[in-house]
Amino acid sequence: MPRTSLFALIVVVLAMTAAVVALVQGDWVGLIWIPLAGVASNVLWLNLRRARLAKAAAERG
Numbered sequence: 001m002p003r004t005s006l007f008a009l010i011v012v013v014l015a016m017t018a019a020v021v022a023l024v025q026g027d028w029v030g031l032i033w034i035p036l037a038g039v040a041s042n043v044l045w046l047n048l049r050r051a052r053l054a055k056a057a058a059e060r061g
Contacts, residue, residue, distance in 0.1 A: 002051050008044035
């Protein structure tokens with residue numbers, strides 16, 4: 001797993017945790033964490049896809 005994917009995964013987990021904790025405490029401002037988790041999730045999938053394509057290209061020669 002590329003390093004940026006690992007960082008993006010950590011951001012997704014932390015952002016979702018922050019959103020849940022904020023909403024459980026009744027703070028609606030915690031909804032701001034959800035789009036951040038969505039962006040980090042997209043970065044994660046993009047990096048994983050690039051790594052998979054690069055590995056396939058290296059195997060082809």
